[in-house]
Amino acid sequence: MPFTYDLSEATALTRALVAIKSYPGAEHACQQAVADWFVRHGMTPEIWQTSAAPNVIVKIHNGDGPTMLLNGHVDTVLAAEGWDCDPWEGRLDGDRLYGLGACDMKSGVVANMLVTRAFAQNRDAWRGTLIFSSVVDEEAYSIGANAMIEQGIRADYCIVSESVHPTINIGATGKILVRAEVIGKAAHGFMPWQGINAASEGAKFVTKVDELPLGKHPRIPASQSILSFLSGSAQYVVTIPEKAEILVSRQTVPGETREVVMKQMQDVVDGLNSPATIRLTTPPPYYPPFEIDPKHALVVAMEHAYQDEWGEPAELRYSTGVSDANLTAELAHIPTLLYGPWGDNFHQCNEWVNLPSIISSCNMFTAVIRKLLPA
Numbered sequence: 001m002p003f004t005y006d007l008s009e010a011t012a013l014t015r016a017l018v019a020i021k022s023y024p025g026a027e028h029a030c031q032q033a034v035a036d037w038f039v040r041h042g043m044t045p046e047i048w049q050t051s052a053a054p055n056v057i058v059k060i061h062n063g064d065g066p067t068m069l070l071n072g073h074v075d076t077v078l079a080a081e082g083w084d085c086d087p088w089e090g091r092l093d094g095d096r097l098y099g100l101g102a103c104d105m106k107s108g109v110v111a112n113m114l115v116t117r118a119f120a121q122n123r124d125a126w127r128g129t130l131i132f133s134s135v136v137d138e139e140a141y142s143i144g145a146n147a148m149i150e151q152g153i154r155a156d157y158c159i160v161s162e163s164v165h166p167t168i169n170i171g172a173t174g175k176i177l178v179r180a181e182v183i184g185k186a187a188h189g190f191m192p193w194q195g196i197n198a199a200s201e202g203a204k205f206v207t208k209v210d211e212l213p214l215g216k217h218p219r220i221p222a223s224q225s226i227l228s229f230l231s232g233s234a235q236y237v238v239t240i241p242e243k244a245e246i247l248v249s250r251q252t253v254p255g256e257t258r259e260v261v262m263k264q265m266q267d268v269v270d271g272l273n274s275p276a277t278i279r280l281t282t283p284p285p286y287y288p289p290f291e292i293d294p295k296h297a298l299v300v301a302m303e304h305a306y307q308d309e310w311g312e313p314a315e316l317r318y319s320t321g322v323s324d325a326n327l328t329a330e331l332a333h334i335p336t337l338l339y340g341p342w343g344d345n346f347h348q349c350n351e352w353v354n355l356p357s358i359i360s361s362c363n364m365f366t367a368v369i370r371k372l373l374p375a
């Protein structure tokens with residue numbers, strides 16, 4: 001039967017991937033399991049190297065036509081404290097599978113695997129190219145997605161199968177990290193006038209940065225957080241701190257480029273007239289904000305698929321967090337949206353995925369691909 005998906009297979013495959021620990025930088029075994037599965041099912045996975053673990057890419061060429069990219073990541077965040085079961089055992093409870101990465105996002109990767117195999121086996125039903133991509137390091141620096149883009153991935157459409165149900169996400173805030181390095185001059189704490197206190201100067205910088213106006217956008221919210229402020233010695237000593245380091249995370253909206261943010265930050269530094277030296281840099285990761293037109297064919301096709309699968313209209317939403325979708329959309333210029341199996345407790349203990357929703361995602365992706373890559 002063409003394009004039918006088996007719940008017990010989806011369950012077993014998700015459990016198998018959850019069982020393989022895959023923290024950022026250590027996804028090799030999980031990627032090998034993904035590649036081996038494709039080999040077992042008669043397809044030829046490509047191993048694309050990165051500066052960390054490799055990406056797994058599978059291309060199904062099926063004549064002239066557009067290209068659809070299905071994307072997901074196999075790395076997980078670090079296991080939080082307080083799990084009721086082993087985070088890698090894949091405990092089943094009714095429709096739920098508990099496990100680290102169950103919904104963020106090994107189940108999404110599994111949906112992409114099953115859909116890719118179904119299209120490889122039903123070539124009469126479509127034309128074009130389908131590309132499966134399992135990438136690494138999404139939860140840290142997005143080394144995998146960045147490498148895949150630098151190595152020239154091209155497509156006309158991209159679905160990132162992150163768990164965003166019951167919405168379809170068609171845009172997201174961006175993110176720029178700003179590091180301020182404050183260099184003062186050490187002195188005896190009883191004679192502070194002989195030094196330049198990097199902690200005091202850094203505090204003035206933080207106060208002004210907190211007052212900066214953020215970007216405005218009708219749909220995507222901007223925000224900013226001081227993530228860390230390190231200065232002085234951890235051991236008690238009576239010395240004026242000569243260094244401070246401040247890390248600011250700026251969540252940007254369309255129009256707020258890295259240049260715009262850095263100009264704002266440099267203006268703060270210049271306005272302080274500080275006796276200290278304050279150096280600004282933007283360490284990785286960097287994610288530009290993105291949005292796709294709600295009337296784009298990819299969005300319309302996914303809305304129809306959602307309506308057919310769930311019997312109610314989808315809500316279109318913009319993510320307040322970043323993902324590899326920011327990179328495929330803005331760095332690779334591929335119209336991108338996010339949709340995938342639903343679950344909860346990601347980035348916490350007792351993460352779970354609703355198993356039947358993996359099949360729902362498969363059905364929806366199938367409908368979207370058949371609509372956009374018709375025979």
Ligand SMILES: [Zn+2]
Binds near residue numbers: 073105162323
């Ligand atoms: Zn994720």
